[in-house]
Every structure is written in structure tokens, then in C-alpha cells.
Amino acid sequence: MERYYQPEIETASIEEIYRIQNERLINTVNRVYNAVPYYRDMMDRAGVRPEDIKSRDDLHKLPFTCKDDLRDTYPFGLFAVPMEKVIRLHASSGTTGKQIVVGYTRNDLENWSDICARQLVAVGGTEHDLVHVSYGYGLFTGGLGMHDGAQKLGAITIPVSSGNTQRQITIMRDFGSTILCCTPSYALYLAECIAEMGIDKSELSLKAGIFGAEAWTEEMRRNLEESLGLKAYDIYGLTEIMGPGVAYECRAQTEMHSNEDHFIPDVIDPDKGEVLPEGEQGELVFSCISKEAFPILRYRTRDIGILKREKCSCGRTFIKMSKPMGRTDDMLIIRGVNVFPSQIESVLLTKGYPGNYQIIVDRISNQDRLEIIVELSPETFSDKVRNLEQMAGDLREAVRSTLGVGAEIRLVAPKTIERSTGKAVRVIDKRKL
């Protein structure tokens, strides 16, 4: 039996969703135009007046907002309410440049905790669950976002944060944690340590994992489900838009529902900026339509995905968003071929490797060089050179036939690659250093 946290919204008709979106969008556009000089200038420059936006069909008339706009207005320049209305700040450092700072009013936090509670209920969570939050707490939105959602649901919230892995596992076993929230790479690390501590997954009470904040593959899903004895679900979000919960997966495990009462998602051609029809792959763009403190419009996420409105067996009507296959800025161009790290992950896991890997890209004598460092499991680790050579050759061939590009394969001993308690660093592109 499917349960919903807010059925009147989560299963609303498309007409009702559009009605809510139109009303909220018009309201937001007027508000930012009047309250945020930066948006007013952007709209004036684009020749768009608030009254030109009469419904979601007019959204494309608005200019995009990009990460640089957030950096230019650092720290509070895009806030649309007086600072005394803001009750929480979060920030994301990204890999380059200044921090991105976002703010939330009391209503914003209510809405955010609602969508995180929707996620928990969508994976079968109830007030009887023990929600083990191993996303980092702090300025990162993962920890506090899921924490507030679990409390809103009335579940028992265990605010363990990330790190201190053995202690986490003892807590997980002794308290009987039922829902684990963390990055997929930390889940992989937890699974490894659980095995090393001699704990059998049957001693744990985990039934669901809510894994997000980084790209991960269907192969990784199967791996985590098997090693942790749970159902693994995807959750998507980003600091600029809200944090975790922008889109959430239900028990159908067929991609994520985007919370359309709070955000309007779009997919655009990343080069031309044109909106693409549903079903086509491109860059995800989100507009916030319910936020008070930080209502960003047409934000270019740089994440690559697909949107599709299709009937879901769970009964939810929100548009479906595919697993983001990566970011436009993570896409590697190796000798002219586009490669996403997630494609490499998929090959490795299909071939039975454990999912700890690193990709090194370099340019040597004007030629791109792709090296994949692949960790072996203790079972496959062999000191027989001939075995290792054969495995590396086999993998090289699999990578070439899937990606269409040659790679050097370096097989390394178990535990060689540094483990991640948050987002894993999979790619080192020496061409950019």
C-alpha cells in the first residue's frame, strides 16, 4: 500500500499542478523584480517586465541565473527578504571560487522539511523508523535537510553526521537504524567497514538507503542493495535551489519525482540555451516558486538529465527526472570523445569490481591520456602478475568498447584509494591544474 506525506499535492492532477505553478511563478517574479536590484537589472536588460510572465509557458522569456551571478552578489545580494526574516544560512564551496551562500525564512524551512519528509515516506518511512543521517552536518545542506525532514515525519532522528565510521556502524547495529541517509560513496565505505568488523548485514535493521549528492549508477544501486541488505533510493538537490529533496525517488525505483509545487524544472540545450522537449537529454534548469529568502529563477544547474511526464505505479503525478548522469563541467573530453565518470563506474561494476576507482586525465605530448585506477577486492587481489595483466587487458577492452576511447588501467591493492565520507573525488584532471 502506497503512503504519501502530502497526497493532495503529490498526486494532484496536472491541471492543478500547473495552476499552483502559474500562481506561484507570477508571485515570485513580481517579488524578485521589486525586492532584488540584481534581478530587476537582469530583467530590464533582457527587456522583460514582470507582467510579461503570465504563466509557466512564459518562463523561457526570463534570463538564466548562473553560478557567476551568485558569486557576483556574494554573500547576500540575491536575498529577497530583509535579513531579520532569514533564520538559517547554508553555503556550498564548490570546487572553485567563492562560496555560494543561501538563506531560508521560517516558511522556507517548513517547505524544505516537508519535501524531505515526502522523500522518507516515499521509501516507506513512518514515525516508527530510525533515520540515521550520515550526510555531513554544517553548511552542507545534506545533514540538516534530512534531519529536519525526519523530525517533521516524527521518525526518530539519529544525527550522526559523516565520519567516525566504526562508531556509526556500532550505533547502526545497536540502535537498530532503519533508514540510512548518506552519499552513495560513503554507503560503499560503510558496507566495506561493516564486513571488516565481522558484522553480518542480518544483524542490521536497515530497510532503505537514501543516497544522493553525487552521481551514481544503477550498478552501484545493486551493489549497495546487496551489500547493505536494503533498498537503495536516489535523492537529488543542490544548495542554490534548496538542498536535498528537489527530486525524490519512490518505491517504484524508476527515476525521481521533481517537487513541482516548489520548483519548475526544465531541460535546455546547454550550448544554445533553448528549452528542449520532454524526453530529451540536456542541462537541468530549475526555478524556485515558493521560496521567500532565496527565490532563484531559471538556475542553470550544469547537471545533465531528462524530464518525462509519465504515469508512475506509486500514483505520484510529479514529473520524473532521470538520474543525473553527471555535470557538464564533469564531462571529460578525451581525444574528442565525451566521457562521463558515471559511464566508467558502470563498466567497472558490471565487470565485478568493487566501485572504488579514480580517473586521472593528463595531456602528454599533446595527446590526452586517460588512466583509470581500479581497486581490487581482497578476493580478486592476486599477486600473480599474469592474472593482473589479464584482468587489466579485459577491462581495457570493456572500456574501449563502451566508451569508444582507450584507457590505461592500473589495478591496485585493496584500500589504496582514499575513502570518502562525503562526496567522492573521482576525477583528477591534470590538464586543468
Ligand code: DLL
Ligand atoms: O549535494 C544537496 C544534496 C544533499 C542532495 C544530500 C542530495 C542529498 P550541493 O553540495 O550544492 O548540494 O551539490 C549539488 O550535487 O548540482 C549535482 O551535481 C550533485 N548531485 C546532487 N544530488 C545528486 C544525485 C547537494 N542524486 C550538486 N545524483 C548537484 C547526481 C547529484 N548528482
